[in-house]
Amino acid sequence: MTLTMTPTVDAGGPATDIRRADPTGGEPDPRASAQTTRIHSVEGVEVGPRRRVRSARLDDRFNVLGAAAAGIAVAVLLFGWFTPLSGGVGWVLVAFVAFLGFYALLVSLSSDWQEVKDRVMAVMLTSAGVILFGSLVFVVAFTITRGQEALPHLNFFTQSMELAGPLDGLDLGGIAHAILGTLMQITMALIVTVPLGIVTALFLNEVGGPFARFVRTISDAMTALPSIVAGLFVYSAIIVLITHQRSGFAASMAITVMMLPIVIRASDIVLRLVPGNLREAAYALGSTRWRTVWHVVLPTARPGLATAVILGTARGIGETSPVLLTSGVTAVVNLNPFEGPMISLPLQVFDFVKSPEPTMIARGFGAAAVLLLLVLALFYIARVIGGRGPGELSRRQQLRVIAASARDHQRITVRSARGRAAGPPESSSPLASPPAASSPSASAQKETSS
Amino acid sequence: MSITTLPSPRPGISPDGVEAPADQDAPRRSLDSRPSGSDTVFRSVAFGSGAITVAIMLAVGVFLSIRASDALGVAGLSFLTEQEWSPESKTFGIASVLFGTITIALIAMCVAVPLALGTALLISEVAVGRMRATLVTLVDLMAAVPSVVFGLWGVFFLQANVIPVATWISTYFGWIPFFRVTDATGNALTEASAFTSSAFIAGIVVGLMVVPTQTSVMREAFSQAPVGEREAAFALGSTRWGMIRAVVLPFGRGGIIGGTMLGLGRALGETIAVYMIISPIFTINWEVLKTGTNSVSALIALRYGESSAFGLSALMAAGLVLFLITLVINFSASSIVARSRSGAESS
Numbered sequence: 026m027t028l029t030m031t032p033t034v035d036a037g038g039p040a041t042d043i044r045r046a047d048p049t050g051g052e053p054d055p056r057a058s059a060q061t062t063r064i065h066s067v068e069g070v071e072v073g074p075r076r077r078v079r080s081a082r083l084d085d086r087f088n089v090l091g092a093a094a095a096g097i098a099v100a101v102l103l104f105g106w107f108t109p110l111s112g113g114v115g116w117v118l119v120a121f122v123a124f125l126g127f128y129a130l131l132v133s134l135s136s137d138w139q140e141v142k143d144r145v146m147a148v149m150l151t152s153a154g155v156i157l158f159g160s161l162v163f164v165v166a167f168t169i170t171r172g173q174e175a176l177p178h179l180n181f182f183t184q185s186m187e188l189a190g191p192l193d194g195l196d197l198g199g200i201a202h203a204i205l206g207t208l209m210q211i212t213m214a215l216i217v218t219v220p221l222g223i224v225t226a227l228f229l230n231e232v233g234g235p236f237a238r239f240v241r242t243i244s245d246a247m248t249a250l251p252s253i254v255a256g257l258f259v260y261s262a263i264i265v266l267i268t269h270q271r272s273g274f275a276a277s278m279a280i281t282v283m284m285l286p287i288v289i290r291a292s293d294i295v296l297r298l299v300p301g302n303l304r305e306a307a308y309a310l311g312s313t314r315w316r317t318v319w320h321v322v323l324p325t326a327r328p329g330l331a332t333a334v335i336l337g338t339a340r341g342i343g344e345t346s347p348v349l350l351t352s353g354v355t356a357v358v359n360l361n362p363f364e365g366p367m368i369s370l371p372l373q374v375f376d377f378v379k380s381p382e383p384t385m386i387a388r389g390f391g392a393a394a395v396l397l398l399l400v401l402a403l404f405y406i407a408r409v410i411g412g413r414g415p416g417e418l419s420r421r422q423q424l425r426v427i428a429a430s431a432r433d434h435q436r437i438t439v440r441s442a443r444g445r446a447a448g449p450p451e452s453s454s455p456l457a458s459p460p461a462a463s464s465p466s467a468s469a470q471k472e473t474s475s
Numbered sequence: 476m477s478i479t480t481l482p483s484p485r486p487g488i489s490p491d492g493v494e495a496p497a498d499q500d501a502p503r504r505s506l507d508s509r510p511s512g513s514d515t516v517f518r519s520v521a522f523g524s525g526a527i528t529v530a531i532m533l534a535v536g537v538f539l540s541i542r543a544s545d546a547l548g549v550a551g552l553s554f555l556t557e558q559e560w561s562p563e564s565k566t567f568g569i570a571s572v573l574f575g576t577i578t579i580a581l582i583a584m585c586v587a588v589p590l591a592l593g594t595a596l597l598i599s600e601v602a603v604g605r606m607r608a609t610l611v612t613l614v615d616l617m618a619a620v621p622s623v624v625f626g627l628w629g630v631f632f633l634q635a636n637v638i639p640v641a642t643w644i645s646t647y648f649g650w651i652p653f654f655r656v657t658d659a660t661g662n663a664l665t666e667a668s669a670f671t672s673s674a675f676i677a678g679i680v681v682g683l684m685v686v687p688t689q690t691s692v693m694r695e696a697f698s699q700a701p702v703g704e705r706e707a708a709f710a711l712g713s714t715r716w717g718m719i720r721a722v723v724l725p726f727g728r729g730g731i732i733g734g735t736m737l738g739l740g741r742a743l744g745e746t747i748a749v750y751m752i753i754s755p756i757f758t759i760n761w762e763v764l765k766t767g768t769n770s771v772s773a774l775i776a777l778r779y780g781e782s783s784a785f786g787l788s789a790l791m792a793a794g795l796v797l798f799l800i801t802l803v804i805n806f807s808a809s810s811i812v813a814r815s816r817s818g819a820e821s822s
Binding site: 113114115118139140142143146147149150151152153154156157158160161163164165167168171220221222224225227228229231232236237239240243244245246247248249250251252253254255256257258260261262265282285286289313314315316318336339340342343344345346349350371374375378386389390393396397400401403404408 | 784
């Protein structure tokens with residue numbers, strides 16, 4: 026890559042990223058530096074400690090604490106002594122309302138009405154978040170805690186329910202058949218969904234035209250399809266008309282119908298975020314549309330696409346209602362997707378907790394905990410792979426870019442010094458080659474940066 | 476990256492093969508590029524997969540409508556007004572199940588919208604830095620929690636703990652018709668068994684399930700509120716809440732409405748959690764705190780196995796109505812989001 030100083034006038038995404046990644050923070054001025062590149066020196070500039078501008082004052086904190094104490098006290102009084110109220114949820118509600126009242130009173134002692142409103146609303150917003158995330162954590166923790174009864178038994182993961190009756194203890198029988206069924210169904214669904222979904226998303230973004238707009242409208246409409254209706258469709262179109270029996274294949278078709286719009290939509294958004302100047306650079310180099318897609322668009326969007334697929338998988342694994350209608354309930358391991366019922370984890374949970382037996386309910390919670398952990402694991406992988414937008418660099422890539430631009434800086438300084446001393450500079454030094462830029466987005470960004 | 480040279484079109488020949496007039500000394504060059512072989516393949520594969528997607532999705536819609544038409548032809552307009560569901564005796568309609576679906580969805584909205592609005596504002600206005608990223612991740616995670624897990628929680632935890640609240644509401648607000656819980660003769664009921672498996676409990680669970688959808692749409696809209704207007708509000712001496720009311724909320728109004736409706740669409744279609752919680756009845760039950768309600772999706776899950784061909788067709792009709800409702804809601808939601816100021820730049 027030859028290094029010519031072309032000032033980037035583009036105000037788009039990657040250019041700003043580069044300026045952040047550049048340690049020197051120098052911005053080339055197109056007019057001032059016709060021959061040499063000057064990079065502003067940061068030496069000798071004192072940078073003081075960062076001031077905290079958002080910290081809370083001490084009496085704010087005391088207001089919150091005092092109001093909380095008063096609110097709890099009022100709730101205890103009301104529930105314990107004065108009124109015949111009962112129940113944990115009611116206690117929390119009363120305590121919260123009393124807390125809000127006291128907090129408003131305390132703030133109003135030292136501030137005007139506007140500030141009281143501001144403070145009270147901030148508390149309300151925070152409590153909305155606390156309630157929401159509290160209930161999320163609670164739902165997850167509740168399931169896993171109740172699942173503890175079944176999870177320590179190793180046979181829970183290795184046996185099926187073939188020999189275990191409803192009255193048998195937890196040391197007999199397990200959910201191996203449901204785990205296998207889930208894996209097979211989701212694999213079959215992914216085999217259809219991933220290529221079809223991603224290529225359709227490519228069609229929407231890279232080919233375009235009136236038909237693409239139609240496809241986009243239809244797939245948006247399909248996200249509204251209730252999952253039970255998808256199941257009913259597969260039940261009456263495939264099972265009643267063609268196969269005449271419930272099977273893993275039918276279930277995976279139902280999951281496909283549910284997952285396809287999700288994957289298309291998510292990939293569409295990711296592909297739309299691929300910076301246009303990367304595409305244009307590829308076209309300007311004379312590459313065809315297909316090569317642009319294969320070498321520029323897809324690699325740039327890869328983390329995002331992986332995230333889209335994994336999140337779609339997490340959704341598909343958790344779908345119960347389409348599977349309820351299509352896969353059928355069984356207690357044995359069935360590895361043939363086209364023959365006989367094949368149960369999956371969510372359906373197994375549903376089937377277990379229909380029973381009044383405590384051991385069955387414990388098994389249900391165990392299966393739900395396994396399902397939840399599976400979803401959490403998928404979600405975690407999705408975050409690790411693609412927590413970033415396209416073109417956004419990981420920590421290591423950022424360090425690489427910073428190191429590269431530091432080397433460039435050094436090279437430019439050395440060369441301009443040499444050039445000033447002994448006429449025009451010779452051809453580009455070996456340092457100019459991009460250092461191990463494996464990701465094309467990183468190398469493309471290097472291009473725009475240099 | 477290797478570079479492919481496009482074969483330049485022969486001069487003097489326009490793309491459709493017609494010989495150009497040769498009398499000019501500089502023949503007009505066509506600027507149309509001729510697609511290379513790989514491009515043609517790529518285009519046709521992409522077009523083909525788009526067509527397959529559309530075919531699958533149209534098949535669902537068309538198949539549903541065709542199969543539903545049998546039952547709709549028999550039932551006619553009474554399909555929307557009849558409360559009973561017995562396709563075998565040809566008296567069936569979705570009045571009661573549709574009523575139940577809408578009740579549950581509305582209760583879900585009462586739970587979800589304040590939570591979603593508060594959380595979206597918390598994420599976009601109050602939280603900063605790492606905290607914000609964590610909260611966004613948690614919201615996404617919540618959207619991925621399977622509905623059967625929420626259903627378990629609703630049945631085995633919430634049911635028992637929310638009954639005192641329901642009793643309390645019906646005791647003190649019983650003068651509002653919805654919150655009354657009475658037996659057939661009109662006497663108020665107070666025992667706990669009258670409050671189990673109600674639309675209220677199902678609504679709370681479904682509400683928690685749709686909060687993430689709503690939060691992410693609203694947060695997206697709020698975060699696009701222009702910085703200049705925010706700073707202008709602060710410069711005029713506004714507090715943070717004043718700025719939110721004057722700038723962020725009006726700017727994100729489309730997002731609020733659109734997000735609410737998207738969540739409503741999901742709440743209407745929710746099956747498993749509802750099916751696990753409610754005890755199905757086939758009459759219109761105005762008392763939302765009282766045992767017994769129904770929903771279209773729970774009806775399908777309940778009756779699909781025992782259905783004859785005609786019964787299946789009736790279920791299809793119910794499913795079709797549900798699909799049409801969610802479709803209308805989704806489309807109006809996305810057009811509201813797209814037309815609003817906050818949606819104008821986003822897609």
